[in-house]
Amino acid sequence: MSKSGVLDFASGLGGNIDKNEVLSAVDQYEKYHVFYGGEEEERKAHYSDMVNKFYDLVTSFYEFGWGESFHFAPRWKGESLRESIKRHEHFLALQLGLKPGQKVLDVGCGIGGPQREISKFSSTSVTGLNINEYQISRGKELNRIAGVEKTCNFVKADFMKMPFPDNSFDAVYxxxxxxxxxxxxxxxxxxxRVLKPGQCFAAYEWCLTDSFDPNNQEHQKLKAEIEIGDGLPDIRLTGECLEALKQAGFEVIWEKDLAVDSPVPWYLPFDPSHFSLSSFHLTTVGRFITRNMLISADFFVSSRPGICGTCPKGKSTCPKFSRAG
Structure with a gap:
């Protein structure tokens, strides 16, 4: 977990959602999804509300269990989860060809883990775009702790309607x-639109491979589970994403399913049969201990006003590398 500690984590549960409204928010979020009678068109029509509820609910848990970068990565044998994530971000920066002093946009930046890592690695200024207020406030605090406020900043906005002029950034990821x-x-x-002509956009994306069979009930079940587990309105086929990039004006210069050649499965941290000290909290026993620890922490924070983290005195991936035409 980041430097703020478990008390800050406990105080942040639920993001901007009042503690008494968390169960209601969970219920509303679940109803968007297939398992609870939800429809794809409903998720797409209300994607902003769905995604906000999702990240208000899960952000603190993500940070506690995963760190400051909320994404997967291909992994080498002997490499820790944190090391693989950092290498994954460095690889993206190198593929973009980032140069010191450039202005870079991180689309859907979370709490800014990749933003901070890529900015420091490439000596660039990175703007994080995010629709979720809680993640932005958390990211600003982590930027302050890391001492990167001058090179990393956040803008609250929907990436479907960005508040930037045309040709604003040297690179986007x-x-x-x-x-x-x-x-x-x-x-x-x-x-x-916001990327300068001739410059590059790179993305890691949740995609369906050509092996997906829409008539296979097990495939449909796995797809629905990923959608509810990640706050997604839909998961598109890789080919659909590539075609959308071309229609938007990009030239696709490189794409690959990195999960295929990864020596260590990307989903290993979720495998209950796999044990390591770094992933202990993800096992059945670890989750039980973590849950009870957080109940205790929540009681301690709630019963000791003035010392919680909000007090002023006291928080399969598929890459597509694209060039703007």
């Missing part, structure tokens, strides 16, 4: 974020 968009073409078109 998105890490498992534009999959939240209700319309891939509309999102990519906005990215193309």
């Amino acid at each position: 998105a890490i498992e974020a534009t999959c939240h968009a209700p319309d891939a073409y509309g999102c990519y078109k906005e990215i193309h």
